[in-house]
Amino acid sequence: MPNASSHILTLSLLLCVTAQAAAPAVIDWNAARQHWSFVPPKVQPLPAVKDASWPRERVDHFILAQMEKRSLTPAAPADARTLIRRVTLDLTGLPPTPEEVAAFVADTRPDAYARLVDGLLGRRAFGERMASLWLNLARYAEDQAHQVGNNSTLNYPNAWRYRDWVVSAFNSGLPYDEFIKKQLAVDLIEPQNKSDLPALGFLGLGHKLYARSRLDVQAEEWAEKVDAVSQTFLGLTVGCARCHDHKFDPITMRDYYALAGVFASVQMVNLRPDGKDEDGKTNAEKMDAGTLHIVRDESSRDLPVYDRGDMESPGPVKVPRGYLQVLSKSGPVNFKQGSGRGELAQQIANAANPLTARVIVNRLWDMLFGKPLARTTSNFGSTGDRPTHPELLDDLALRFVQNGWSVKKLLREIVLSATYRQSSLGSEANAQLDQANENVWRMERRRLSIEQYRDAVLAVSGDLDPAGGASIDLSAADHHKRTLYTKVSRRELNKTLMLFDYPDANVHAARRSSSTTPTQKLFLMNSDFMIGQAKRLAARILQGAADDSSRIRRIYALLFAREPLAEEAALAQAFVRETPSDSALTGWEQLAQALLASNEMLYVD
Template identity: 75%
Template sequence: MPSRAAIPLILLCSGLAMILPAAEPVAIDWVKARQHWSFVPPKAQPLPQVKDRSWPRERVDHFILSRIEKGGLTPSPEAEVRTLLRRVFFDLTGLPPSPEEIRAFLADSRPGAYERLVDDLLGRRAFGEKMASQWLNLARYGEDQAHQVGNNTSLNLPNAWRYRDWVVAAFNADLPYDAFIQKQLAVDLIEPQNKEDLPALGFLGLGHKLYSRGRLDVQAEEWAEQVDTVSQTFLGLTVACARCHDHKFDPITSRDYYAMAGIFASMKKVSLRPDGKDEEDKTNADKMDPGTLHIVRDENPRDLPIYERGDVESPGGTAPRGWLQVLSPGDPVKFQQGSGRAELARRIADASNPLTARVMVNRIWDMLFGRPLAHTSSNFGSMGDKPTHPELLDDLAIRFMRDGWSVKRLVRELVLSATYRQSCSGSAANAQLDEANASFWRMNRRRLGIEPWRDAILSIAGTLTLEGGPSLSLDSPAHHKRTLYSQVSRKELNKTLMLFDYPDANVHAARRSESSTPTQKLFVMNSVFMIEQSKKLAHRLQQSASDDPARIRFAYELLFAREPQPEELAIATEFLQEPAESSLTAWEQFAQALLATNEMIYVD
């Protein structure tokens, strides 16, 4: 059985559809289709009435509390201050608080201490790195290609990190989300003189390049990949499902698909050197200049035919490049400026588009609360889940746009809310009524992904370095940068990334899966990385104080942002006094044991 990366790239249902008989098209009632909840423009919402008027801190809390009270539930108590501190540090920076930061916060008795902390965290470079680690999965970030013949790496993307660093900087600068979209799709067309933001085009430029790219059927696969990534990431729609036939469930026609595919058929992926020339035009095998960008540019704008059943040997009528009919005011809006990329970018980012703001707000809610308001975060179509709090989603989307599409402002409001500050523990009575916590009557306990978990280990051990730049192999002993700056392969994903649920870089990933396996624990017990970091942590603990009880307290503050319980202190003290029974010292074993705990990998 070939590996997943070795299977030819045929997206979604297209491979099956090409061998099925053509289905008779069904006329779409566009008036009715536009009544689906996600196609109805979001509306400003009045604040719901609540009984407990003292609980809400932010506007969102009124919507949450109204649902809680209607369900006969009660909110959970506010989380203990150290628990909340650890939570907000991981959520906004992907790193744990240091003991010094914990003590400084606890010592700040002035009003507004938590608000000042949030503002400080939002201003750190680590915020952009945390946001980028979420975004790159949506953008199917990768640095090579799934299909490679022998040692032929000519289609690889060694400077993909330039796009990654741009994403980090964009989030740190709080680039308005509508501009964030437009720059990634068409900055070269919208702002021709803007060279600084050219790396943004990596969103498209890092797409798949397949062998035999001169063949029409191969090109069609690349167009499908672009349509799929763009439509799911920004619109929460599976437009590529209409490649071979009208969408089976949503009001998206094959004409819609080829209208969008024609945009990507009218551009070319290029590796642009600092001198303005294409890397592909070089006459020798010199190493790629580190300033080279993997981007796109318009070339030979053209409309595509509608290929029957997706078969490029069976062209039908022409589909003018343009916008989805269900999102057009009447007939489909046609694009006529070059490839249409700039017009597509503007349509996606337009405040009148009912999908874009909702999709992004939903993703950010998911990031902070561990559960999106609409669970299928990249499918707002008929087969997707309806939002649990539709009025809240609308209210957030409307205000997100009115507030200048500011991601930082949205994140700030959410982490200041009473909803966010709740404890993870709750009453048994609540659990009987809403075990899944669909009403958000408590905070969801969340497991750290591979990036914040590994970063936390490096930070706690005192070995983390903070520079960005080119990628390093995750397995390299010299790699002490944040995990974000690791090489991501589409051909063969790093085994450690795969082990801890990093998604397949070949496709858009709406959310991370979450697994608990014996091999994960074996990695913690036996890997060279964990052993080395345990040794570094042990050394740091031994240097931190002159007596064991103080060192143990420092360890618990480092890892868990809390003091050890008396029983924990007693057990640790007794263990450290016993002779070591392995190649590791007692302190090294103690350090490794703490790093292996559930408390280390979960955030309450």
């Protein structure tokens, strides 16, 4: 019996099948390649600025030049306490400790902030923070959107091995071009490299459907991989050309089936540590702990162009496996080595590719500012938004490649910039000229992701378990690991994750949405997790300081990286003294919960 998840997976096909067949597009490829994102990034001269004392990095010249053209002025620098909380949460997903804050505030060396940044980039928590962003792009999950009874044969009990590989890759400084190639084809490019096989989970953790021997079912699985690869790495919606030539971008049905042929030539396998496959009939709970969910090549297979995406209406000629023509210098680039995964990986990770570096640079900017340079982070096509600072995006993309595709170097440069160090406080004069802050004249105040917030709560209560490894249900009472190490379901996403805008794991998620709902506050007030953490935090405060004044200062330092204002301290002391003795929670526990649920805890300035 069909269910809602199967409808989700087939919606695009149904829409295409019922549409009128589109006439083949006649594309002027030279003209098509003039779209801004298809033009290779160019070396940019450093813009002249009037206030030469403000820039700290190259980034700042581009930002300030545009501000000055619009009669805007930068916000004042953030104070030291705000800055260390911001950069620590941004780069590690965890808050700084009071001791770290005090040391940074007291450090008067000119390179104190640079030293802080370097230390953060060297922590294991950095890779965990980056993985929490990457896994949404990779539509990471540990099961399928559908399951009949107790049949879990299509689930991924060891999906976490791909997640751990991603953490390790970011921590080790793996260049981004290598990061791409390993996830698409490490088995073909480096056949002897067994340690990086978990990287193939990017493809191996895709959708598996029942009745997989049927052609129409296989087509759904190919489509899902085309969509994930094209949006994640190229910022293009190639999947829109499955049933007709792309309505807006120079991507044809021929392009789509050339890429789909690559994925029609691979098999998703559960590879045991001894090199053998699981039999495919074993329930997930009965698999070797070392089994990997990956892909490998099978017989190479070129596909015809199916009329309107209908698998019962193949065209007369098969399309060679290959690459998008608009990203090729002249005619189509055909793949001849096995499935073509290795050649596809080389094309995507090529320094000459105009999209790859731009797309990831834009995502990393978004991570730090809460607002990407090009708003549509996974759509660099005609219907996507043009970048607000095109010269800056080009400059960053080119130097990202020149610096060895180093994510850490790029992030370091951006967080050291004067642009990043600005206060989030507004300016009435600036707001009248640019209320939306399109020109980055101040820092955006951003709400923490559910991972950052939950991890911060565990950290300040003293309850955070730094261990990684296998996933745990988020609702489990003993789950004190970072939220990254939570089971992610396509069939039924955990309600807490859903409540705080964790994306649907069935699809590539370009960005997180950010909603504000009454049920979020109800969770903070009533959930067993929050009440338990409030009790732990209160106990930590009571054990760590001898008097109320010191305790209040300590809780503010833990949660907000600052001293309480005199009025705040007075209110807190009065509150804990006046709480009735027969209350379900003590005064300190209630204060701890109120502060954990405050906007200052939920947001970063």
